[in-house]
Amino acid sequence: MHSFTEENYIKAIFKLSVNGTQDVNTNAIAEALDTKAASVTDMLRKLSAKGLVHYVRYKGVSLSEEGKLLALQIIRKHRLWEVFLVDKLKFNWDEVHEVAEELEHITSELLVKRLDEFLGYPKFDPHGDPIPSETGEMNLKKQKLLAEMEINTSGVVLGVNDSQPLFLKFLDKIGISLGATIKVIDKIEFDNSLEINIGNNNTILISSEVSKNIFMSV
Amino acid sequence: MHSFTEENYIKAIFKLSVNGTQDVNTNAIAEALDTKAASVTDMLRKLSAKGLVHYVRYKGVSLSEEGKLLALQIIRKHRLWEVFLVDKLKFNWDEVHEVAEELEHITSELLVKRLDEFLGYPKFDPHGDPIPSETGEMNLKKQKLLAEMEINTSGVVLGVNDSQPLFLKFLDKIGISLGATIKVIDKIEFDNSLEINIGNNNTILISSEVSKNIFMSV
DNA sequence: ATTCACAATTCGGCATTCATAATTCTTTTA
DNA sequence: TAAAAGAATTATGAATGCCGAATTGTGAAT
Ligand SMILES: [Mn+2]
Ligand SMILES: [Mn+2]
Ligand SMILES: [Mn+2]
Ligand SMILES: [Mn+2]
Numbered sequence A, B: 001m002h003s004f005t006e007e008n009y010i011k012a013i014f015k016l017s018v019n020g021t022q023d024v025n026t027n028a029i030a031e032a033l034d035t036k037a038a039s040v041t042d043m044l045r046k047l048s049a050k051g052l053v054h055y056v057r058y059k060g061v062s063l064s065e066e067g068k069l070l071a072l073q074i075i076r077k078h079r080l081w082e083v084f085l086v087d088k089l090k091f092n093w094d095e096v097h098e099v100a101e102e103l104e105h106i107t108s109e110l111l112v113k114r115l116d117e118f119l120g121y122p123k124f125d126p127h128g129d130p131i132p133s134e135t136g137e138m139n140l141k142k143q144k145l146l147a148e149m150e151i152n153t154s155g156v157v158l159g160v161n162d163s164q165p166l167f168l169k170f171l172d173k174i175g176i177s178l179g180a181t182i183k184v185i186d187k188i189e190f191d192n193s194l195e196i197n198i199g200n201n202n203t204i205l206i207s208s209e210v211s212k213n214i215f216m217s218v
Numbered sequence C: 001a002t003t004c005a006c007a008a009t010t011c012g013g014c015a016t017t018c019a020t021a022a023t024t025c026t027t028t029t030a
Numbered sequence D: 001t002a003a004a005a006g007a008a009t010t011a012t013g014a015a016t017g018c019c020g021a022a023t024t025g026t027g028a029a030t
Helices: A004-016 A026-032 A037-049 A065-088 A097-103 A109-118 A165-174 B004-016 B026-032 B037-049 B065-088 B097-103 B109-118 B165-174
Strands: A053-056 A060-063 A143-145 A154-160 A181-188 A193-198 A203-206 A214-217 B053-056 B060-063 B143-145 B154-160 B181-188 B193-198 B203-206 B214-217
Touching: A004 A026, A004 A037, A004 A060, A004 A065, A026 A037, A037 A053, A037 A060, A060 A065, A065 A097, A065 A109, A154 A165, B004 B026, B004 B037, B004 B060, B004 B065, B026 B037, B037 B053, B037 B060, B060 B065, B065 B097, B065 B109, B154 B165
Parallel strands: none
Antiparallel strands: A053 A060, A143 A214, A154 A181, A154 A214, A181 A193, A193 A203, B053 B060, B143 B214, B154 B181, B154 B214, B181 B193, B193 B203
């Protein structure tokens, strides 16, 4: 079995590489896990010995096939629990991440199977992120950033690129949720802010910081 | 915050004392947690420093008020999760204990509150054990052991004294579940086995090992 | 009162995980 | 190409939790 710590490292390495295959820096991992580079090096040696990563000193690290599958299974659990919290326990989408961060480490395979069934085999989590299957496959949605949409075009919100509670609460405040229709009215060249219309109601201005973190249907 | 290990010690001490107040032996704790006495002594020093137990070297240990409440909150979570697994995820009552042993350590208070609500504020877990309230109160059922019932009297199964999968599976096999009505037909003096009738159907013989682990309504 | 049994503790040491500081390797830049 | 900068690694050591062996305390038996 793997410790919580090992699992968190594996997940971090997965998220820092594009699809778990590219090389990742020690410092990047340290920052992602809010720890120090020396601790990362220690753990990489250990994960390498366990066969979960390919690691060459001073060169970088990437996940092995086994490590990649483990990462996807942890992410699967994380996202299924997030769906549970929102759909069944009425959590808001900004309240689920931290709790799922703990629940993702529960080991029972039967639990994951039954939870998936109980939730109706969801394909996406409350932030629009795809839920990997048992074998690690994910349905990626065709999407682009709101920031990249043309003036006078519309789209549907498919997900967010940032699941920080502060950001999610702001989206709640201005009425943006998954499935909402957004039309780009104008693009202000000065600061790249966008004038948008949400669900044919409010027309408001959002900064590029915001529009770069919202995924829209193509 | 408390580590999983600390929480498991606190729970073990609670279960070994009658209601969390009586003194408990070092060796008893070691056996309950499948560890060694030397490790227990180490931990007792630590729990004492944290104010969770009253500990006097060579004399014994008991929970402080704070420790008792912590124990009851962990037991509350354990039993609520067991209800979830059985009622919502269709686990059998012999499959839930191990998983709940992990889930009981998840820290979110909101999660426990919402789970309780989602489950309809259950008062007993799948084994008939009472679920403590947020403040640590429990409804104890009036009950006695099946082994102590008189010949020709009937009662309803309220709980089990042993939640081992092997025992629970055996009860499934012979048709004993919570709420089942059992009538004592005969008591065999030779080995204290009982001839019982379950739900006015099967009449079978059960050993005293079994009858001493089933709680019945008075 | 002394001995004995055994319960409990202390001691030394191992494995994890993390951190600081010193060192080494790689890459950039002059 | 050599020096400087930056990234990563190796000491070294702390805190946690575990254990075997040696020691100490307690209560019961003689
Ligand atoms: Mn985690
Ligand atoms: Mn998510
Ligand atoms: Mn536990
Ligand atoms: Mn139970």
